[in-house]
Amino acid sequence: MVDLRQGGRGLGGSYAWDGPHLVTGWHSHDMHQIEYAISGVIEVETAAAHYLLPPQQAAWIPAGLEHSATMNSSVRSVAVLFDPSLIRSPGDRARIIAVPLLIREMVIYAQRWPINDAQPDPVADGFFRTLGHLLIEALDQETPLDLPxxxxxxxxxxxxxxxxxxxxxxxxxxxxxxxxxxxxxxxxxxxxxxxxxxxxxxxxxxxxxxxxxxxxxxxxxxxxxxxxxxxxxxxxxxxxxxxxxxxxxxxxxxxxxx
Structure with a gap:
């Protein structure tokens, strides 16, 4: 279990990546997560399947689900994390969705609240609750192209x-x-x-x-x-x-x- 909060106490927050090639290894979080590539391609693997995330697609990863991510050298990405008390995940498996413009802009804007600095804030909580509900609705339009x-x-x-x-x-x-x-x-x-x-x-x-x-x-x-x-x-x-x-x-x- 990897703690990305590192002292942050907000109900939601973001984690941005813009660095060298990275393979995270198998891990999980105590928060729900959406992983989105601004540029480049992210690979996400769970026990069930291997997924590819080019820009404009994202992976929904429920809290507690073990997974591994590969960030290639050209990747710029944003992970947005949600406390389980904020929204309920529809199931316990990873899902891949096509990200509409509104959600994409909200994911990018979420960088305003880094998860390790996030503190209780009604504005932030409202933002992440709204984004979370939009993502849950988008999961109904799941578009997986994966390798089992x-x-x-x-x-x-x-x-x-x-x-x-x-x-x-x-x-x-x-x-x-x-x-x-x-x-x-x-x-x-x-x-x-x-x-x-x-x-x-x-x-x-x-x-x-x-x-x-x-x-x-x-x-x-x-x-x-x-x-x-x-x-x-x-x-x-x-x-x-x-x-x-x-x-x-x-x-x-x-x-x-x-």
């Missing part, structure tokens, strides 16, 4: 191998690497994760593509090749179907200055 986390060691090894060889991987290569038949591997993916190995591969490729597109440098074509799609048109169709917009539109949106 296998608990079986063999399946976990197969999932890791798949993610490490996105540019050119086949189920035959994965099954050979972990020492089981293709049929067994396919059956285990379906039984434990509820999706096929091919679907897992597609999600992993799209999540990696989202991270690459959120950074300056590689073109859409280069991203398509880097994550293993046969052609730019196939990449564009798949990305649009799962993410609701084209790779080019996504890049323009998430790299726009807030």
């Amino acid at each position: 986390t296998p608990t079986d060691p063999l399946l976990a090894a197969a999932a890791t191998y798949t993610r490490q060889h996105l540019e050119a991987v086949t189920v035959e290569q994965v099954s050979r690497a972990v020492g089981v038949s293709e049929r067994t591997l396919r059956r285990q993916f379906r039984a434990e994760l509820g999706l096929s190995w091919r679907d897992y591969l597609t999600r992993a490729r799209l999540l990696r593509a989202m991270a690459l597109l959120a950074e300056p440098g590689p073109s859409v074509l280069e991203v398509s090749n880097a994550v293993g799609f046969d052609s730019p048109s196939s990449f564009a169709r798949t990305f649009t179907r799962h993410c609701g917009e084209s790779p080019s539109d996504y890049r323009r949106r998430v790299t726009a200055r807030t």
Whole structure:
């Protein structure tokens, strides 16, 4: 349990990050948390799934939920924390939401009250209570694109191998690497994760593509090749179907200055 309050006594507050590459390790908080990337891409992992947070998406992390976050070197982020007495979390799992403009501006404005300095203040309490209720309503429009986390060691090894060889991987290569038949591997993916190995591969490729597109440098074509799609048109169709917009539109949106 990590205490971000450090003496602060307010019912809500913020924690901003703008620094070097950081992997937090597994931890939890005694407050509900929304994690939002102003720029760059944050990775959040729980026991159930691995999530990617480009700008304009955020993770809701209930109090007490163990998680790990990876802040890449270009990340600027704001975590907003809420005392459980302020708002009630709808469930005990992490959720990913698309952040509308109003909530985004309120999350950024919340930096006025750093969590370690937050003191009882009716204005601050009202602000965080309102923001919390808006977030709870937004959770009804959950938009996850995640990778479920296998608990079986063999399946976990197969999932890791798949993610490490996105540019050119086949189920035959994965099954050979972990020492089981293709049929067994396919059956285990379906039984434990509820999706096929091919679907897992597609999600992993799209999540990696989202991270690459959120950074300056590689073109859409280069991203398509880097994550293993046969052609730019196939990449564009798949990305649009799962993410609701084209790779080019996504890049323009998430790299726009807030």
